[in-house]
Amino acid sequence: MRPDTAGAGAVLDKAPAAAGQERTLSRQRAARRRNYLVQGARVLVLVGVLGLWEWFSRAGIIDPFNFSMPSRIWHQIWTWASNGTAQGPLWVQVWATLYEALLGWVLGVFAGVILGIALGRVRFLADVLGPYIKVLNALPRIVLAPIFLIWFGLGPASKVASAVVLVFFPVFFNAFQGAREVDRRLVDGARILGASNRQITYQVVIPSATSWIFTSLHVSFGFALIGAIVGEYIGATKGLGLLVSASQGSFNAAGVYAAMVILAVVALLAEGVLTFLERRLFRWKPTESGDGR
């Protein structure tokens, strides 16, 4: 065994064991107390905001017709969930939106990653296509949604298309940047070890660009949802966006908020899945806080 591998933990449980243990325990207790405090404060903030909202609405300080109130929103969600919406069962709407967003996201990510890495690796492509991509990026892409509606009709295709254009650019730019910022030493090292250009792309550039790409995946899933919702809002036969526009059309403020709440839950769940995947994929990375503390 080498000296630099000797454990440091052995120091704690030796000589003045009792005092040391006591201190460790009290430190643990303090950490736990703080944790409870944070959680408790969080709940308190939520209850406070919702309570104030409810109270203001009931007391007539804000107009319940415009601003609705938490109890009504909850009631709306409950009605939708148990009796279905005017457009059909609630889960159909949720699934329609999720399906469009997911499909758009996957397509946009694929296109963005492949093009980003290709342009990051092949100087010629980057020089030729660079200005065009800049122009497309400068365009406010959400205005393409009505055009897609004309092109692809009321079905899911138009929503998928708007999700794709929203997702593509952040992913593309991150992949491009990631491919460009690869540590030169790693590339030189791999070349000396005998790697071909192809091997460098697949085994050096792509792995080291993944942390860049993953950063953009978090943001871009939100964009995919926006694309799907806006597409549905403009014209659709089902989906959460349709719920929003239908509720708005019937002056049902609670319906608009309820759709928003459902959307937020869906987005948070997707975020959770993504974080989980990221943890599995980046086991090779040092944890942020550092191991030695």
Add this chain to the structure above:
Amino acid sequence: MNSRTSPAIELRGASKVFRTPSGAPHTAVRDLDLTVERGEFVAVVGPTGCGKSTTLTLVSGLEEPTEGDVLVGGEPVSGIADDVGFVFQQDAVFPWRTVLSNVMAGPRFRGVPKQEARERARQWLTRVGLEAFEDRYPHQLSGGQRKRVSLAATFVNDPKILLMDEPFSALDVQTRALMSDELLDLWSGTGASVVFVTHDLEESIALADKVVVMTAGPATVKEVFEIDLPRPRKVEQVRLQTEFTDIYREIWSSLGEEVRITRERGAGHAA
């Protein structure tokens, strides 16, 4: 020229001019003549930033000389040769690969079957004392251990030319001495020719057969000193011998002047 009798590495009047971001040319090395015999351990010392590393990139084929010739095994260098190994100053291990996978990388890149690559990698991991760490990721290792991974990853390709660019300068002093011994141990018996760039004169004398002193940048060879200390050497013991101090004094009188020039220039820039 017969490639059997030709020296391992030969630089003839090699110069390298880089273009700085502002567009002005910057001469890193000029008119460099250097010969490394087969199986010889040559250390290159010079003031910091004088262009020592450029010499290595020319020999490795990562860069081409602007002028002059670079020959490896009697043949002009074109692209990266198969039998060259390079150990960098910072560790160039792949952070997303485990220790074993890092050492396997070279043979795998060269098309060695997985099973055989794994066996060879394990052998070298054992030689550098990391056999118990093969499943770890680089960030879980100390600096010295990571350096050993780099060494194993380089030696597993069985290089005939070994280029080392201040490989131990990022390590603490004790680890550095250990690693120097380990390097000599790994190198002995491979018959590889080594070019070892360093700014540490003691290290260069303890390791090398020949110490090349470079001038302040743009670098060229100033003087070459033969080191006649017997092998096998133990770095810590070599340092205590009187011959060592004599050689040290002799080389330092040559090197110190260049260091002074570099420092004065630096002061001139700062003013």
